[in-house]
């Protein structure tokens with residue numbers, strides 16, 4: 001266990017009042033380490049597809065006479081797929097930094113959830129069809145609006161739904177439900193799939209943390225989806241919880257505060 005270093009600053013204020021501030025240096029060090037790891041992970045995530053792009057385009061350019069049309073098409077589709085992968089990583093990194101930049105402002109717009117749930121379901125419909133998964137919508141009547149940022153709530157729903165489809169067993173349903181829970185609205189997205197082992201549950205919301213990196217990559221994951229969800233929930237003063245059984249499936253719950261009218 002790391003030793004904690006405490007720094008105490010005593011600054012004189014007006015009159016006899018004194019401000020005593022405790023700064024936990026081990027926390028500051030952990031935050032710095034996280035930043036360093038994040039930059040290293042992000043660079044690594046982009047370096048791999050970039051190397052593929054360079055290798056394949058060099059071959060196409062330098063040996064263009066020897067490459068037959070079928071091989072050329074195959075190379076071009078690899079190049080395209082890798083470029084799309086880089087685009088997804090960069091888009092997610094931009095989202096993450098935007099959400100983080102806004103973390104001290106709590107969104108207060110009254111947001112109706114049904115239209116957002118419908119839009120999220122619509123945008124995943126094709127993927128669901130390809131995987132033979134039914135999308136089930138289970139929304140309570142007269143759901144109150146939540147206090148939030150509609151763009152970010154849509155992004156949260158998109159990320160949870162695409163994970164449920166990605167890690168759900170093909171042919172099994174994915175359910176989105178929404179109902180009131182005290183002063184909050186509970187949104188839940190469930191799948192019947194891989195599940196997440198208990199030792200991974202606490203870590204899957206970390207940036208670039210994946211249970212199985214090659215599986216996530218081959219299914220188009222960036223490793224950032226759940227950390228984006230976590231940041232959105234925190235900004236909304238909401239709560240996130242994960243229920244999962246390995247080999248059975250996962251339900252991710254998000255509680256968002258009901259808007260004050």
Ligand code: ADP
Nearest residue numbers: 163167204210211216221222223224225226250
């Ligand atoms: P990714 O882009 O890899 O899906 P996420 O941040 O969205 O990244 O999720 C992190 C990891 O958590 C995933 O790589 C996967 O291992 C696990 N995970 C997320 N959602 C689910 C789910 N619904 N079922 C099983 N595992 C999941």
